[in-house]
Amino acid sequence: MNNVVLVGRLTKDPELRYIPGTGTAVANFNLAIDRDYTKKDGTKDTDFIPVEVIGKGAEFCANYLQKGRLVGIQGSIRVDNYKTQQGENRTFTKVHTMKVNALDSKKENHENDRFEPAGLDPQGFQAIEDDDLPF
Template structure:
């Protein structure tokens, strides 16, 4: 038996970008900064999120840069050929199944534009 489950809590590093595809699907992408438990001086780890359909719309409407979110999803490795070099490139991202909005409206207003994670 194998499992591919990721649970993270972090702050949005950017405002979500939403795309409406010709197929009728909705795609939302943004990244989150997740602090490590070890030392406060450590730099956060960054994860790119891929969110689809109704959850994508919710993210686009309610998540802003600095918002605290919890996510549950699976790790996905995107791969493509670089247009300039022709080399194969890969990038990990998290395909989100569940999104929890953990920032209150008051906190969201005070965090907008903040670069502190």
């Protein structure tokens, strides 16, 4: 089974091209994904994962996604082999996908733009003071 699900931010706008002959849309971009652990100096390493989107999903990416957007993708790992002009064999690994979901809005998120109803703390909880509660 070869299935991968990733959530990350685009490092640049998607590049859209069409396959000659078939006209199938192909979009390429990289996702920046922080690793789970924090180093002793408080920083995290980031992986930059190349992604290839085929078909209508590619056109969606080109029209609606841009650098910095948070996306979720589902696809499979592909390993391509090729020869350089010098005759050296090279390997290139990427995520091949047809499913892409934008996980944030185009509008930039600002702390002052967030809606917080009165009486709620920043996490969205309201304090209840009732001596009749059993806990």
